[in-house]
Amino acid sequence: RKEVEQDPGPFNVPEGATVAFNCTYSNSASQSFFWYRQDCRKEPKLLMSVYSSGNEDGRFTAQLNRASQYISLLIRDSKLSDSATYLCVVNPRGGYQKVTFGIGTKLQVIP
Amino acid sequence: NAGVTQTPKFRILKIGQSMTLQCTQDMNHNYMYWYRQDPGMGLKLIYYSVGAGITDKGEVPNGYNVSRSTTEDFPLRLELAAPSQTSVYFCASSFPTSGSSYNEQFFGPGTRLTVL
Numbered sequence: 001r002k003e004v005e006q007d008p009g010p011f012n013v014p015e016g017a018t019v020a021f022n023c024t025y026s027n028s029a030s031q032s033f034f035w036y037r038q039d040c041r042k043e044p045k046l047l048m049s050v051y052s053s054g055n056e057d058g059r060f061t062a063q064l065n066r067a068s069q070y071i072s073l074l075i076r077d078s079k080l081s082d083s084a085t086y087l088c089v090v091n092p093r094g095g096y097q098k099v100t101f102g103i104g105t106k107l108q109v110i111p
Numbered sequence: 112n113a114g115v116t117q118t119p120k121f122r123i124l125k126i127g128q129s130m131t132l133q134c135t136q137d138m139n140h141n142y143m144y145w146y147r148q149d150p151g152m153g154l155k156l157i158y159y160s161v162g163a164g165i166t167d168k169g170e171v172p173n174g175y176n177v178s179r180s181t182t183e184d185f186p187l188r189l190e191l192a193a194p195s196q197t198s199v200y201f202c203a204s205s206f207p208t209s210g211s212s213y214n215e216q217f218f219g220p221g222t223r224l225t226v227l
Contacts (some may be wrong), residue, residue, distance in 0.1 A: 004153065043201055043218035044154070087153070098169070099216075101146075101153035 001026045004090050006102035014110050017078050021105045023088030024070040032091035033064055033071045037084045038104060044087055047073075078109045113137050115219035117202050123225045124192040132187040132222050134202030142205045143185040144169075144216065145177065147198040154201065160185055192226045199223050 033050035050062040088102035146154040156169030
C-alpha cells in the first residue's frame with residue numbers, strides 16, 4: 001500500500017458546485033497533514049493545514065479522520081480559478097521536516 | 112523578497128552530460144530540499160539540507176549530488192545524465208520552528224529537464 005493515495009481524477013464540476021477529495025495514508029503514526037495546490041506547470045503552494053478538529057478557510061474545509069486514516073478537502077461554490085491539482089501531503093515520521101506527497105487530484109471547474 | 116529562485120527554467124541534455132541546477136532563497140530559511148516530479152507521480156525527495164554544510168539523502172538520491180556552502184544556495188548536480196532523469200525539478204525551503212514537526216515549504220518555479 002502506498003504511503004499516501006489520492007484519486008488522480010480529473011474531477012470535472014460546474015461552477016458553483018461543491019466537490020470533495022479524499023486522501024488516504026498508510027502510517028497510523030502520521031502526525032501532520034496538509035493540502036497543497038499546484039496550478040498547471042507551476043510550483044506547489046500551501047493551501048491549508050489539516051487539524052484534528054477540522055478547519056475551514058473561506059470556501060475550503062479540511063478534515064482528518066484518524067480512525068479511517070484519511071483526510072478530506074471540501075470546496076464549496078467552486079470557481080473557475082479553483083481549477084488546479086490538489087496535493088495531499090503527510091508527515092509520516094514527524095520531525096526533520098520530511099513529508100510524503102500524494103500524486104494529486106486534478107480539479108477542472110467548468111463554466 | 113524573491114523567495115526561492117531556480118535556474119535554468121528549461122534544459123535539454125544529451126545522455127552522459129553533466130549539469131548543475133541552481134537554487135537560491137532569500138528568506139534565511141535553514142532547511143532546503145530538492146524534489147523531482149514525474150507525470151502521475153508525487154514529488155519525490157532527492158536531497159535535503161538542514162543548514163549550511165549539512166546535507167542528507169532523500170528517497171531518490173542516485174545520480175545526483177548536492178552541496179550547501181551557504182544558507183542561501185543549494186545547487187543540485189547531475190553527473191552522467193540518463194533519460195530516467197527527465198523530470199521537473201523543484202527546489203524548496205522552510206524555516207523550522209521549535210515544537211513543530213513541519214513548517215510550510217516554499218517552492219521555486221521549477222526546472223524542466225529533458226535528457227535525450
